[in-house]
Amino acid sequence: MALSAGMVTALAAQEALVFVAVEIVLPGPVNIRLLDGPGSLTFSSKTFTGRDATYGVLAGVEALREEIGLEAPRLRLGVNPPSSSAVSTLMAEANQGSAISLWLGCVTRSTGAVVASPELLFTGFYDTAKTVAYQNILGVEIDVASDWERMFTAEEGARLNTSWHQSIYAGELGLDFVIDSLAEPFWGSKEPGETGTAGAVVPFGVGEIWGAPPPPPPMGA
Amino acid sequence: MSFALPTTPKARHHTWEYVTKAVDTDPPLGGASQRLSRLGDRFAITIHLMTMDYECAMAWLADRVKATVETVTYPVPQRGFDPTSPGTILVNGASQAGTTLNADGVTPGYVFRKGRFFSFTMNGRIYLHMMSAEATANGSGQVALPIMPMLRVSPSDNLALNFTAPRIEGFIEGTVAQWEAEFDWARGGSFTIKEAE
Numbered sequence: 001m002a003l004s005a006g007m008v009t010a011l012a013a014q015e016a017l018v019f020v021a022v023e024i025v026l027p028g029p030v031n032i033r034l035l036d037g038p039g040s041l042t043f044s045s046k047t048f049t050g051r052d053a054t055y056g057v058l059a060g061v062e063a064l065r066e067e068i069g070l071e072a073p074r075l076r077l078g079v080n081p082p083s084s085s086a087v088s089t090l091m092a093e094a095n096q097g098s099a100i101s102l103w104l105g106c107v108t109r110s111t112g113a114v115v116a117s118p119e120l121l122f123t124g125f126y127d128t129a130k131t132v133a134y135q136n137i138l139g140v141e142i143d144v145a146s147d148w149e150r151m152f153t154a155e156e157g158a159r160l161n162t163s164w165h166q167s168i169y170a171g172e173l174g175l176d177f178v179i180d181s182l183a184e185p186f187w188g189s190k191e192p193g194e195t196g197t198a199g200a201v202v203p204f205g206v207g208e209i210w211g212a213p214p215p216p217p218p219m220g221a
Numbered sequence: 222m223s224f225a226l227p228t229t230p231k232a233r234h235h236t237w238e239y240v241t242k243a244v245d246t247d248p249p250l251g252g253a254s255q256r257l258s259r260l261g262d263r264f265a266i267t268i269h270l271m272t273m274d275y276e277c278a279m280a281w282l283a284d285r286v287k288a289t290v291e292t293v294t295y296p297v298p299q300r301g302f303d304p305t306s307p308g309t310i311l312v313n314g315a316s317q318a319g320t321t322l323n324a325d326g327v328t329p330g331y332v333f334r335k336g337r338f339f340s341f342t343m344n345g346r347i348y349l350h351m352m353s354a355e356a357t358a359n360g361s362g363q364v365a366l367p368i369m370p371m372l373r374v375s376p377s378d379n380l381a382l383n384f385t386a387p388r389i390e391g392f393i394e395g396t397v398a399q400w401e402a403e404f405d406w407a408r409g410g411s412f413t414i415k416e417a418e
Binding site: 013014015016017018019035036037038039040050051107108109110111112113 | 242255256257258259260261263317318319320321371372373374375418
């Protein structure tokens with residue numbers, strides 16, 4: 001879809017005030033709408049804030065790039081939740097499949113209004129999540145699969161978590177404590193999981209989302 | 222939670238910083254550059270303390286320790302400028318955003334100086350702003366205040382604007398409180414308060 005005329009004008013200016021907005025719709029539904037900076041912006045009848053009182057702030061978003069896709073595009077984003085209960089909610093197994101969207105937009109500085117219309121850059125679904133805890137970081141890293149992956153999913157609704165697994169094989173604990181079982185369907189000619197070659201994902205390290213490289217391991221580790 | 226830092230003994234001097242996350246795209250081949258700004262511009266102030274008697278320094282030192290877990294507030298130094306009260310200044314209208322803040326309750330004809338600081342408290346947090354241009358109240362005591370940075374939170378209607386004794390609130394940067402103490406004196410060094418939001 002082409003950028004709106006307003007966005008084209010705003011992005012062509014000598015100085016552009018840009019923002020990233022992320023919407024996570026967890027079961028409930030619980031709508032978490034976050035901006036990448038302090039403030040509050042409304043577009044498409046949705047209000048996004050820089051700090052959600054319950055779920056915290058957006059810590060970072062993996063770099064996106066657009067090119068010919070040889071593997072399914074994915075996205076990783078980080079949230080800094082303010083409490084352990086928020087971490088728990090964000091990490092819940094039932095979140096798998098929840099809709100996640102990401103927009104890039106511009107703001108008119110003088111009025112604080114959003115320039116019509118922000119560009120929907122990514123729409124996908126919650127795949128897996130893990131907690132990230134380092135010396136100066138406590139966050140939840142969410143791995144988002146593209147909506148396009150649904151086209152390759154033979155069994156829509158099947159999840160890679162222990163609750164789903166045990167609903168079929170009761171008592172089978174093979175997926176207990178497994179948090180990193182990504183849904184990676186084959187897409188084109190590349191094997192899933194090879195990042196940096198195509199799709200929307202570029203090589204990724206902790207520093208890319210969390211703003212600082214992880215500290216070295218403790219002595220003797 | 223926040224608490225007020227001591228005001229005596231006064232700081233030796235202050236260093237101001239206007240913090241932004243803007244980046245300049247600078248084409249290596251010499252093309253025109255562009256500035257990409259982000260939301261959330263805000264102020265930071267570095268307080269440089271004098272070397273002082275240990276007894277005088279005790280309150281500062283204790284608060285430096287306390288500030289490792291709480292935000293602090295500190296009066297905005299505007300030495301040489303007399304911030305007389307031009308009335309009871311209130312926000313005029315809800316849902317305001319951007320770099321203009323409508324206010325009322327001002328003494329008619331009062332001129333707000335460019336560069337003057339003011340603050341307001343919203344949801345328990347202090348937000349500091351600066352006048353980016355001169356503005357004059359009309360005959361009804363209303364004024365459109367041109368401000369920087371742009372509003373990071375929309376103040377509620379009739380919220381009080383603090384022009385006479387504005388304050389900055391934030392964490393002291395760094396998680397280590399450090400000072401030198403010898404004989405009967407202490408040197409608290411310098412530390413920076415950066416607005417958290």
